[in-house]
Amino acid sequence: AQSVTQLDSQVPVFEEAPVELRCNYSSSVSVYLFWYVQYPNQGLQLLLKYLSGSTLVKSINGFEAEFNKSQTSFHLRKPSVHISDTAEYFCAVKSGGSYIPTFGRGTSLIVHP
């Protein structure tokens, strides 16, 4: 069974600093990779996804993630964060014949002024 590890439960950072949220998964067979964001008291919404093709994928609000097959990782990065990026971020992986992605435990990004 697929497992997804988000190595940091909480990442505090100052505004305009760069950030990386880490995600590793267990099975590398035919994976689709996702990052979701959950703002306070809201549901989850898709931030970006990797299905195939270029291993670097980007969101409209400046986040990017790179699929690294050899390291089974899909880390999320942003070169300069804003206060409004404060949220919970979830990595999810769908692999093989499964129908539903497996989610990590989430990383709380806290951006300080």
Place this chain on the structure above:
Amino acid sequence: NAGVTQTPKFQVLKTGQSMTLQCAQDMNHEYMSWYRQDPGMGLRLIHYSVGAGITDQGEVPNGYNVSRSTTEDFPLRLLSAAPSQTSVYFCASSYAGTGGYEQYFGPGTRLTVT
């Protein structure tokens, strides 16, 4: 499109009471799923469905029942509520096409069992 809708938004139950959390989607998605979200535990899959009439258990199915009589609706039933079921519940839908099984989430139901 309304997307994925969930009712109610908030609910307080006493131990032993039963209730149904409603979930509906208007995107004609094949797959639907229920998750619970607890602090430090992330999202845990309760039950899922791959089409009308077909359901299966996820990671934490005990204490919950589901059915899927139509493509649109996927209600979650708590038969005898327990304090351990206090949580935020999310319903999601997805399809196997170009979205790659991307999950579309509802706004959630916050349930408290006293």
